[in-house]
Amino acid sequence: MKIRAIALNTFKEAIRDRILYLLLFFAAVCIIFSRLLALLTVGDRVKIIKDVGLSSLSIFGALMAILIGTGLVYKEIDKKTIYTIISKPIHRYQFLLGKFFGLVLTLFIMLLLMSFIFLALVFFHTFKIEWEMLIAILFIFVELCLITSVALLFSCFSTPILSSIFSLAFYLIGHTAWGLETLIKKVKPGFGKTLAQVLYHFLPDLENFNFKTEIVHHLSIPSEVFLFSILYGIFYTLFILALAILVFRKRDFI
Amino acid sequence: MKDIKKLNREKGFSTLFLIFLLILTCGIFMSLKIKIDNIFRKKIPGSSIIYIPSGKYLKFASFGNSSLLADLVYLWAIQYYSDYSIADRFKYLDHIFSIINELDPRYLDPYEVGAVIAAYEAGDLDLTLKILDKGLEKNPEQWIFPYLAGHYVQMIKKDYKLARAYYEKTMNIEGAPPHTRHLYADAAFKSMDYQTALQTWLEIYKTAEEERIKKIASNHIYQVKAAVDIQRIKGAIEKFKERYSRNPMDLSQLVRTGFLDSLPKDLDGKEYLYDSRTGEVKPPSIPWKR
Amino acid sequence: MATVLKIENLHKSFSLGFIPKKKKILNGISLSVEKGEIFGYLGPNGAGKTTTIKCILGLIFPEKGKIELFGHPYLSLKAKEKTGFLPENPYFYDHLTASEFLYFYSQLFLINKKEREEKIESLLRLVDLELSADLQLRKFSRGMLQRIGLAQALLNNPSLVLLDEPLGGLDPLGRKEIRDVIVRLKEEGKTIFLSSHILQDIEMICDRVAIIVNGKIINQGALQDLVSEKILFTEVILSGVEDKELEGLGEYLSGQAGRTLLKVFKEENVEKVLELVHSRKGKIHSLIPRTETLEDLFVGIVKQR
Numbered sequence A: 001m002k003i004r005a006i007a008l009n010t011f012k013e014a015i016r017d018r019i020l021y022l023l024l025f026f027a028a029v030c031i032i033f034s035r036l037l038a039l040l041t042v043g044d045r046v047k048i049i050k051d052v053g054l055s056s057l058s059i060f061g062a063l064m065a066i067l068i069g070t071g072l073v074y075k076e077i078d079k080k081t082i083y084t085i086i087s088k089p090i091h092r093y094q095f096l097l098g099k100f101f102g103l104v105l106t107l108f109i110m111l112l113l114m115s116f117i118f119l120a121l122v123f124f125h126t127f128k129i130e131w132e133m134l135i136a137i138l139f140i141f142v143e144l145c146l147i148t149s150v151a152l153l154f155s156c157f158s159t160p161i162l163s164s165i166f167s168l169a170f171y172l173i174g175h176t177a178w179g180l181e182t183l184i185k186k187v188k189p190g191f192g193k194t195l196a197q198v199l200y201h202f203l204p205d206l207e208n209f210n211f212k213t214e215i216v217h218h219l220s221i222p223s224e225v226f227l228f229s230i231l232y233g234i235f236y237t238l239f240i241l242a243l244a245i246l247v248f249r250k251r252d253f254i
Numbered sequence B: 001m002k003d004i005k006k007l008n009r010e011k012g013f014s015t016l017f018l019i020f021l022l023i024l025t026c027g028i029f030m031s032l033k034i035k036i037d038n039i040f041r042k043k044i045p046g047s048s049i050i051y052i053p054s055g056k057y058l059k060f061a062s063f064g065n066s067s068l069l070a071d072l073v074y075l076w077a078i079q080y081y082s083d084y085s086i087a088d089r090f091k092y093l094d095h096i097f098s099i100i101n102e103l104d105p106r107y108l109d110p111y112e113v114g115a116v117i118a119a120y121e122a123g124d125l126d127l128t129l130k131i132l133d134k135g136l137e138k139n140p141e142q143w144i145f146p147y148l149a150g151h152y153v154q155m156i157k158k159d160y161k162l163a164r165a166y167y168e169k170t171m172n173i174e175g176a177p178p179h180t181r182h183l184y185a186d187a188a189f190k191s192m193d194y195q196t197a198l199q200t201w202l203e204i205y206k207t208a209e210e211e212r213i214k215k216i217a218s219n220h221i222y223q224v225k226a227a228v229d230i231q232r233i234k235g236a237i238e239k240f241k242e243r244y245s246r247n248p249m250d251l252s253q254l255v256r257t258g259f260l261d262s263l264p265k266d267l268d269g270k271e272y273l274y275d276s277r278t279g280e281v282k283p284p285s286i287p288w289k290r
Numbered sequence C: 001m002a003t004v005l006k007i008e009n010l011h012k013s014f015s016l017g018f019i020p021k022k023k024k025i026l027n028g029i030s031l032s033v034e035k036g037e038i039f040g041y042l043g044p045n046g047a048g049k050t051t052t053i054k055c056i057l058g059l060i061f062p063e064k065g066k067i068e069l070f071g072h073p074y075l076s077l078k079a080k081e082k083t084g085f086l087p088e089n090p091y092f093y094d095h096l097t098a099s100e101f102l103y104f105y106s107q108l109f110l111i112n113k114k115e116r117e118e119k120i121e122s123l124l125r126l127v128d129l130e131l132s133a134d135l136q137l138r139k140f141s142r143g144m145l146q147r148i149g150l151a152q153a154l155l156n157n158p159s160l161v162l163l164d165e166p167l168g169g170l171d172p173l174g175r176k177e178i179r180d181v182i183v184r185l186k187e188e189g190k191t192i193f194l195s196s197h198i199l200q201d202i203e204m205i206c207d208r209v210a211i212i213v214n215g216k217i218i219n220q221g222a223l224q225d226l227v228s229e230k231i232l233f234t235e236v237i238l239s240g241v242e243d244k245e246l247e248g249l250g251e252y253l254s255g256q257a258g259r260t261l262l263k264v265f266k267e268e269n270v271e272k273v274l275e276l277v278h279s280r281k282g283k284i285h286s287l288i289p290r291t292e293t294l295e296d297l298f299v300g301i302v303k304q305r
Helices: A002-014 A018-040 A045-078 A092-126 A133-155 A160-176 A178-186 A191-202 A212-216 A223-249 B002-042 B055-061 B066-082 B093-103 B108-121 B125-138 B144-157 B160-171 B180-186 B194-207 B211-244 B251-256 C049-057 C077-081 C098-106 C113-126 C142-153 C172-187 C199-205 C267-279 C294-304
Strands: B273-275 B280-282 C003-016 C021-034 C038-042 C064-069 C083-086 C160-164 C191-196 C208-213 C216-222 C231-239 C251-256 C259-264 C283-291
Touching: A002 A092, A018 A045, A018 A092, A045 A092, A045 A133, A045 A160, A092 A133, A092 A223, A133 A160, A133 A212, A133 A223, A178 A191, A191 B002, A223 B002, B055 B066, B055 B093, B066 B093, B066 B108, B093 B108, B093 B125, B108 B125, B108 B144, B108 B211, B125 B144, B144 B160, B144 B211, B160 B180, B194 B211, B211 B251, B211 B280, C003 C049, C003 C191, C021 C049, C021 C191, C021 C208, C021 C216, C038 C049, C038 C172, C038 C199, C049 C064, C049 C083, C049 C160, C049 C191, C077 C083, C083 C142, C098 C113, C098 C142, C113 C142, C142 C160, C142 C172, C172 C191, C172 C199, C191 C199, C199 C294, C208 C294, C216 C294, C231 C267, C259 C267, C267 C283
Parallel strands: C038 C191, C038 C208, C083 C160, C160 C191
Antiparallel strands: B273 B280, C003 C021, C003 C064, C208 C216, C231 C259, C231 C283, C251 C259
């Protein structure tokens, strides 16, 4: 299929990007460094390793998604490699989706590598492979897919630097939007409150994918939450991709 | 000709389809969010905190934004301590508030609120005094800290000598209310009754120049009134039980059957909360959060 | 004769700059290309040649106008299946090797796997890059890039090939090779649309041309119709006759190593010069009649604007 061709090509190109390996290196450093941090604490040492590890995966994964994603479409237009592709019998949306899946595949591989280092370190401490960590990592992956789609959206019309800033803003808003809820409670009912409520539900809630604390403390999570969170991720990603396709369709490639 | 029209129509369709898809997915994820929020609210109370770094480490980690970090931790602490479903939440009360104080020693609210939580909710008077002492140490111009300390000591511990010492400290700070002298004198003889407490706090409320002090006074007035009202209501419930061998269904029943003249309401005009199974009466708001 | 490409009244402007200022690039372009011909699209830099081609391919969306490819509306996939495109100064994914590159593009067409391998091989042979099949594109020279670009444009065996400045930046040998390929493609029955501002190449291979200046088509038609066959002057290189005697017969251009270059305008004067040389026992080294070239026509038109 045509989307697959573009995806594989994007994957091959992205996997060569040196930024990936730089970030991978830093992630590995963080994870291993947590071993040292653990020595400073009193009590449960593994918790620090798990916390630092999962947070590293999340943060560095997001950085990878943003740094590469924001260049995906922009580079093609800037370097004019896009001319010979769009002039072929291919729909513009197929091109965009191909780029998306190519980067998602890349992130999947990177996440796999980081997870391996992480689980190995945890294994050295607890002498068992904590498969539950993979659940938290799965959700980190879902979050990364959403962030990728956002980076791709911005890449369609904005330079890499601006796109990175916007995508980063999306990430930060996504993790702090829950604060809006407590704020809304204090507002008097009225138009402002309704508007704020609508805004609150529209803003991305990346905390929905954040099960790090629960997994680390072996708390049980109702299975519906899993299902709904994944669905939330899927539909929000679809939303962003549809937006990206709309923007990309009418773009002139000067 | 036909082909061009067809192409244009197709183009129009696909745009419409995309817009439809946008609205659909938007609607779906927004409703999913509502669903997830509901589940989260029911389940998962705060997970217990096993590892908390000390304030010193946090100060390093904040890269110069230590007062911001103090604000954030304080904001979090307020939410945390408002959640009564967390059973062991007082375990790290000392630690958490000392982190906030260490990060920003001049942030006054946490001292006061920490002290209230420690005194009335955790029932740990030593911690209360510890917090207020540190507050005074870092902010020697704040007469309110030793004043509150004396207040708590007198009402809860009933250690008049200690209360006296605190009132003495208070007197010597500029700006302390004049009636502190009387309290200093009275502490020698008796425990503080609710009347005196109410009077002294009212006076502070009226004469205070700072908004903050006014707020503290208002919260304490609330607390005293609530204590007095609840005492009355509980007395009426006891008499009701003696007569009918069971708890009343609701508080207005006490009025109908004549055990209470009128149903007292809290300082904000709201009704007190009553549990007919246990006979417990509680104020509707958390005093330090008003 | 089937019309392969038809453009009617094409308009396009761009808004450039922070405070958008509208600049009109195409101002009512109309042209048509017939099957099996090599069509030359010429104009000075910035006239709108590349913009026209991008409009045809759907890379840019025109404000007004109609474009038809093979009778289909131009943006349909069916039309694109039969088109090939080589952009100016092409940039490609340079981490791919030549065969990987062609393989990638072939996946964007409906070509099945078996045919793919054969196609790639034969194309590499056509553009003379067989030996570089496993070389990464980043190591290709300019000429090689042009050739692999041409290969990519021919992957789907297109009926119409659009070439944007295909001969730019090539050395004379490279230009000859590309010209030969283009002529061969015409012999296979393909239609070629090429844009250029190098007139000698256009003159050599094109059947019909259109000249675009400042977004408007100034002239369009068969090459031989546009350029008259009238002889403008004759250039004669001779020796053995003294300059004084040649005066009045023509314009004296240069004299080197005993040879005189003379530009003779009138036909009868050419006869006189020949007689003179013969009588003085001199020598005619060359005699070249110069007709109006495309360059003359072009310069004349542009100067008028």
